[in-house]
Amino acid sequence: MSSVHHEQIEILTQAQNIKLSGNPIQTENFLVQKTVRDGGRIRFKIRYSAELQGFSLLEIFLMRAQNGTQTASMTIPNGGSTAVAQEQEQEFSIWEPGDYYFFFKMSSNNGTFLIEDYQLYWSNS
Secondary structure, eight states, X not given: OOOOOOOOEEEEEEEEEEEESSSOEEOOOEEEOOOGGGSSEEEEEEEEEEEESSOEEEXXXXXXXXXXXXXXXXXXXXXXXXXXEEEEEEEEOOOSOEEEEEEEEESSOSXXXXXXXXXEEEEOO
């Protein structure tokens, strides 16, 4: 008899169509119950496009709602041009269950990022 490994995925939060042009955006709070203490991994995946007139970073911060401390972050550089449907994925270490939120910002106000969609998820592999 052989055992078959089934990947389990639990979506912690997701959203789509967030337009970022200059002003930072804070998401609604969401509850995280599965953490890296439960085994597995937590990953953040984002798909975005950009129209920029110069260099700008898309900065993403995962914040703990209880005390406003940064838990994880991701920085995506983008040159002064148009980027269509770029996708990035990164592992985030979330050790404590609780309420969290995302904070999105641009390093300079010289265009627009469209976050087509993002997903924070836990998987057992």
